[in-house]
Amino acid sequence: MVQSTAAHHLHAILTRVRESGKGQYVQGWVSVLDAEMSSAEFCKRHAEVVNLLSLTIQQLHALPDRSRDRFMRYVPAWWNVVIQPKANWADNGRAAIQIADLDLLDHLESAADIILSNLAGSEGAPAGTDLSEMSRQCQEWVEILEMDGANIDDAIKSQLISQLRHVIWLVENVEIFGEARISGEASRAIGSLAQASAMVGEGDPERAGIWKRAFMSLVSVCAAFNRGAPVVRESIETGSALVGEIANVVQDIQS
Incomplete structure (x- = not known):
């Protein structure tokens, strides 16, 4: 192990x-x-x-x-x-x-x-060893957030970028601080992104599609790292359902 x-x-x-x-x-x-x-x-x-x-x-x-x-x-x-x-x-x-x-x-x-x-195989003891894709996905998200004009608060955007850059930094220092810290911070970033994704209005389907694809990719990488195996279809569907549930809650609050 x-x-x-x-x-x-x-x-x-x-x-x-x-x-x-x-x-x-x-x-x-x-x-x-x-x-x-x-x-x-x-x-x-x-x-x-x-x-x-x-x-x-x-x-x-x-x-x-x-x-x-x-x-x-x-x-x-x-x-x-x-x-x-x-x-x-x-x-x-x-x-x-x-x-x-x-x-x-x-x-x-x-x-x-x-x-x-x-x-073993949980966030606390991830079984995966390949972190290059997780770092790449986080960097892609940083670029999306820096360039994207989505209707989310600047403070939220700055916090998301900070979280993602911290995951990248932990990947760069995995030999010191290890895989569990990366897994935990990546999960926190995914939670923050899920909430922010729900704020991206359905009036801009192109942007919403970009966010959803990027979100699902990061969920896939994180789940694969925790399990040390390819992600099964159910994990993607679960992530999609989570985004939908959060979006419904946000819409209820706004209405």
């Missing part, structure tokens, strides 16, 4: 920080995240590490009770490793190897394996 869960990639990041050989926590993080400390890029990348922890906690709650309770006991310790709230990251007395004990990281990896065995 592809080790695609948030917990697997959180474990990999923390292990690389620990094994970086750096004399300070901050040097270990800078080395692994490949960004200068205090830069906006470092903040963005470390925030993604926090997101990996958040996803791990969420996925632990999807496990059977005994497994969930066993691993939830380690969550505060994992959080402390990521945040180190009581430590000076630049302290020369805190070498990167001290950031976490091996036992604690072993428990995190064990949790990752249990999550994978329970959630």
Whole structure:
């Protein structure tokens, strides 16, 4: 199985920080995240590490009770490793190897394996490996939104573009943050696009057709990535029904 869960990639990041050989926590993080400390890029990348922890906690709650309770006991310790709230990251007395004990990281990896065995093929543990098409579809949507004159609010359009560009950025950094973050953010983008698609008036069938085709293509790619297999016809029909349902709700509100 592809080790695609948030917990697997959180474990990999923390292990690389620990094994970086750096004399300070901050040097270990800078080395692994490949960004200068205090830069906006470092903040963005470390925030993604926090997101990996958040996803791990969420996925632990999807496990059977005994497994969930066993691993939830380690969550505060994992959080402390990521945040180190009581430590000076630049302290020369805190070498990167001290950031976490091996036992604690072993428990995190064990949790990752249990999550994978329970959630394989879902958004939390996607089975696909080819991300090039997802990136291409997201970029196509960015171009549609930047050029399109559809009757949607500029703020909504800007937010959609931001979400899609973040998915593209995550694809570019999949080796660090992993597949589960991409799958989750792509699903969020699809939800936002579905709502925006319902706002595209039926008075412009050509534009509505472009939006629907692009939307279905992105749904197809995301579903295929989660399952690691070609998308079946039913998934496309389900997506089409969702757009129709949202459109009906919007029309009811407007009337």
